Amino acid sequence: MTSDSDDALSWDGDEGSARGEPVRKKPARTHSGSAAAAPSERPADDPTLPEGWNAVGRGSADVGRLRNEDEDEDERPPLSTGMLLTLGVVGGVYLLYSIGWVVGGMRLxxxxxxxxxxxxxxxxxxxxxxxxxLWFLAVWVLTRARAGWIRVALLLLGVVLLVPWPFVTVGVIGS
Structure with a gap:
């Protein structure tokens, strides 16, 4: 199979243009002769938009993006890499704790x-x-609107409090 490195840089319909120059298409004309309105230039009361939606116009940070008026403006940013890593490690520890409770409880x-x-x-x-x-789920749900350090502190508190003592004592020493 052969591949041309320039194939990855072109789209269908670019055949007529010189390499590196984008093809500019003229806007379609309506029956009245005016250019069709771009999605970002639709009026707010445009009947083609679903109810409760407004088109965002020029000069806005969201040009061309449709948004719902009922949308929450205070959306939380995604979790950082460190927080995701911490959640994964602590979640793995909690999974091992559950297994430890099963093994220790069955021996006890x-x-x-x-x-x-x-x-x-x-x-x-x-x-x-x-x-x-249950501890992990409760901390996750109840600390959604709190600072990240509070979530981490409560998860680490659970790591200390939920140690599977039957596994630690009976499992290590033997039955």
Whole structure:
């Protein structure tokens, strides 16, 4: 298969132009002879726009972009690379904590059956396994409008509080 490096720099319809010069097409004429209005020059009450939408005109930062009037103007910027990395690492730690609670809880079950019945042990076992995921979800939802350091601090607090102690004690030493 052969490839020409200039093929990547051209579009269909560029055949008539010299290389490096864009082809400029003339605007289509309507029956009245005037040029068709560009999308950025449509009036706000243009019947072709969906209800609640306005065309953004010249001089605006959003030239040519249609926007909804109901759109939230205070959209949060995307998460930074450091925050995404922190969330991934802490999320992985929480996943390992859930696995640790399963392994440690299953090893602790015979000893716990001497003290409590299965009907009492199982709900708390399930809650202990789900606690890291619930903590992560709660911190994610409740700190959406807060500073990033608050989210990280609460996630790290969960790393300290949710350590799977049955796995750490029984899992390391043995049963």
């Amino acid at each position: 079950k015979p000893l716990a059956n001497l003290i409590v019945a299965d009907a009492m042990y199982m709900p708390w076992f399930v809650l202990a396994v789900a606690a890291p995921a």
